[in-house]
Amino acid sequence: MATKGIEESRRNFIRKAAAAGGLLATGLLNPFNAILYAVEKPTDPTKHWWGFGIDIEKCIGCGRCANACKEENNVPREPFYFRNWVEQYTIKNDGSVKVESPNGGIDGFVQTVPKEDIFKAFFVPKMCNHCYKSPCVQACPVGATYETPDGVVLVDETYCIGCRYCVQACPYGCRYIHPEKNTVDKCTLCYHRISKGKTTACVEVCPTQARIFGDLNDKNGELVKFLKEHTCLVLKPHLNTGSKLYYNGLNGEVR
Amino acid sequence: MPPQLKTLIPLFGAFIVLFLIARHFLVPVSFGELGHYRFNSIAENKEKAMNYAGKDACADCHDDKAAQLKSDVHSGLSCETCHGPGQAHTENPETVKLNKPDQRSFCGNCHSMNASRPKFMVQIELKEHNPDKKCIECHNPHQPWQLKE
Amino acid sequence: MEPQYQHLYEMLSQVRGFIYPNEVDLQWGLLIVLYPYITGLVAGAFILASLERVFNVKVLKPTYQLALLTALAFLLVATMPLVSHLGHPFRAYEILMTPHSTSAMAIFGFVYLWYLMVVLLLEIWLDYRRDIVIWSQQTTGFKGRLYKILTLGVKDLSPRTVRWDDKIGYFITVVGIPSAFLLHGYVGFIFGSVKANPWWSTVLMPVIFLFSAMVSGIALVLFIYMVVTWFRRQKIDMAALDSIAKFLFYILILDFTLEGLDQIHRIYEAEESFEILSLLVHGPLFLTLFIFQILLGTLIPLISLGILQLYKPKELTRRIIYFSCSLLVLFGIFFMRWNVVIGGQLFSKSFYGFTDYKLRLAGSEGLLWALVWVILPFLILGFLLWLLPPWKKLEESTS
Structure with missing residues (x-):
């Protein structure tokens, strides 16, 4: 027994x-x-799961996206507050890197390095990465920033206490404290537009279609097509933020 | 039980009860419905006003300009790329007018010579290419290669 | 240009290399330097007091109550710099109502309340209860009424109940030590867990914060003990002073070793961020790190106190050395916090450039507010010493 x-x-x-x-x-x-x-699957594959693509090879550095973002979202015009900006990278023949973003690129760019010294140069538009494992959402002590079910990181400006911990937690420098509201502000992926079936303001005005807004769950959609056809990378992948902002033609120098 | 605890335990109990009561009233409506945030905040974010109307809205009235634009290399541009946000104009077309940028520097945002721009981009030296003229004196911005005489 | 943006335009002109455009506005200034500083003083003072109680270090008895009251005075102010720097100070209660379980900052309110209500207030109350009851009977007027309230109605002075005071108090001290570790280790975690910032993100951060807290708290008690004794024109207890200094010496060694370990590890691994951090410590942080924190705040006290362990000069010399060392350590730990908080924001997360920090006089992040939060704890301590004088208590217990 x-x-x-x-x-x-x-x-x-x-x-x-x-x-x-x-x-x-x-x-x-x-x-x-x-x-x-870069993460597990979204919980419901039948619903939207917004992401974003940027084709560096197509970006001409006109800065219209950065300007349109400020216009659309009433972002203060001072050069310290950006939801969306463009950086100019110039890699010189001696291997050094020069990065510039005067007024976020809104007033356009000038070539500051003489042509004969340039090894390679390109523009990199930047914005919120709408991370799936977002460090800013993780850091918010009160739940005033969150990820919507369709994958957009938003701010509840009536609830934000303005502690700035999320600003510290964001590795990409995408957050700022709104000087009048005293709450944090960031790219909403034009949530008010995309939920009405429109595209984001920055995509609307991009003259070369270097910006692709789309649904990662839509297997025939524009964004998934872009990801299939190009070698795409995210920024700072070692931080494992689950970024949903994908770049084609991203150089190692870009941080 | 020691008399200290007889006093302290109810005191702490009262404190915790007070905290719970405060919490009951101070946690906002709809908080935690979907996650650790105020669910209504999603709707509030959706409600914000749009400033850019979108290319289709422009074409509703300005179909001639839209057709012109489509016929040349600027076909990929949105009207609002150059003219700025147009939602207010679609609502009050008579009172709200959009700007028509005609400075050389504005065209230069895309077309001034810069090694960072991709090769497909048509670029000119702003200082050398007909420096005294406005770009639009020769180029129709809607049909850039239909040069004006 | 509107005046509210003027300082930002000045900052913009100070930028070297490239920083993300949103980084011009430096988010955490002097007040957030004060927050870990003051919290650390609390934790350190409490741990010193606990040494006497739990490990029965009799020689520290003259400073036991003083250390507890110091801890309380500073703890009452600890959240003030935090709250006053918020964009919306009146929303601060939200952190208690809807604390986000994943946020390293959210639990601070609860850790703080636990420490204040359950540990510090209770321990002081139990320790003083017998005296408060006696004083409430001897004193009249405002002070007498205050004592009556403070008894909370527990006026029983039978030996059995007084023994309970001691037993519960001992239990709370035992609970209090890990709580003090928690309080300040946790403050270190708030910084150490920010993976976006390589200057902060180190697993040693909580431990370093803890030991630097102990160092600063012990130095503070040493300083206050000497000042208070001098004010009362009393003879200082050299035995107590010598042993506090000894503890300060030992903990300072540990603290310095840990910080050294952290830096050596950083230098040896030399990750992606190494170049920018190297430029940081040799450039903008050189004065506050190498001179203020390491040389003045660590090495000089370490060597002076070390020498005193081997060779004992006469009392006056020792007192002068202890006094200056305590001030140097307090100065050094302040700049340790400065180097962490401000240093971590001077370089861009793009690792391509630096911004600058300019201390402003007025404004919610300015020097004046910071001074208020530094002076206030001393005023509170003055009040506590008036209300609950440790020396009066000692006389009674020995008589």
Whole structure:
């Protein structure tokens, strides 16, 4: 009797261990099914899961996106507050890198390095990465910044206490304190537009279609097509933020 | 039980109860419905006013200009890329007029010579290319290669 | 240009290299330097007091109550710099109502309340209860009424109840030590957990904060003990002073070792951020890090106190050395906080450039407010010493 009991409990134990092992294995394997999101799959694949693509090879550095963003979202015009800006990278022949973003690129760019010294030069538009594992959402002490079910990181400006911890937590410098509201402000992916079926203001005005707004769940959509056809990277991947802002033609110098 | 605890325990109990009552009244409506945030905030973010109307809205009235634009290399541009936000204009076309930028520097935002711009971009040296003229004196911005004489 | 943006335009002209455009506006200034500084003083003073109680270090008895009252005075002010720097100070209660479980900052309110209500206030109350009851019977007027309220109605002075005071008090001190560790280790975690910032993001940050807290708290008690004794024209207890200084010396060694370890690790691993951090410490932080924090705030006190462990000059010399060391350590730890908080925001997260920090006189982040939050705890301490004088208590217990 006693041995039978032990046998049984051992069999149970093995069964349980196998089940646990199986769970663990699938748990470990799951993320690899969805490299596209740099994270696990969105909870409901039938709904929108907004993301953004930027084609550096097409960006001409006109700064219309940065300007339109300020116009659309009533961002203060002073050169310290940007939801969206453009950086100019110039890699010189001696290997040094010069980065500039005068007034976020709104007033246009001039070439400050003589042509003969330039090894390579390009523009990089920047904005909120709408991270899936967003460090700013993680850091907010009161729940005044959050990720919507369709994958947009938003701010509740009636609830933000203005502690600025999220500004510190954002690795991409995408947040600022609104000088009049005294709350944090950031790119909303034009949530008021995209939820009415329109595109974002920056995409609307981009003259070369270097910006792609789209649904990562729409397998035939523009964004997924862009990701399929180009070699895309996200910024600072080692920080594992689950960024949903994908760049084509991203150089290693860009941070 | 020691008399200290007889006093302290109810005191702390009262404190915790007060806290819970305060919490009941101070946690905003709709907080936590979907996640750790005020659910109504999503709707408030959706409600914000639009300033850019979108290219289709412009074409509703200005179909001639839209057709012109489509026929040349600026076909990829939105009207509002140059003319600025137009939502107010669509609502009050008579009173709200959009700007027509005609400075050389504005065209230069895209077309001034800069090594950072991709090669496909048509670029000129602003200082050398007919420096005394406005760009639009020769180029129709809606059809840049239909040069005016 | 509107005047409210003038300082930002000045900052913009100070930028070297490239920074993200939103980084011109430096977010955490002097007040956030004060926050870990004051919290650290609290934790350190409490840990010193606990040494006497839990580990029965009898020689520290003259400073036991003083350390507790110092901790309370500073703890009452600890949240003030935080709240006053908020964009919306009147929304601060939200942090208690809807604390976000994933945020390293959200639990501070609860850690703080636990520490204030459950540890510090209770310990002081239990320690003083017998005296408060006696004083409430001896004193009349405002002070007498205050004592009556403070008894909370527990006026029982039977030996059994007084023994309970001691037992519960001991238990609370035992709970209090990990709480003090929690309080300040946690403040370190607020910075150490920001992965976006390589100057902050180190697993050692909570431990470093803890030990620097102990260093600063012990130095503060040493300083206050000497000043208070001098004010009362009393003879200082050299044995107590010598042993506080000894503890200060030991903890200072630990603190310095840990910080050294952190930096050596950083230098050896030399990650992506290494170049910019190297420029940071040799440039904008050189004065506050190498001169203020390391040389004046650490090495000089370390060497002076170290020498005193081997060789004991006469009392007056020792007192002067202890006094100057305590001030130097307090100065040095202040700049340790400065180097963490301000230093972490001087370089761009793009690692391509630096911004500048200019201390302003007025405004919610200015020097004047900061001075208020530094002076206020001393006023509170003065009041507490008037209300609950430790020396009066000592006389009674020895008589």
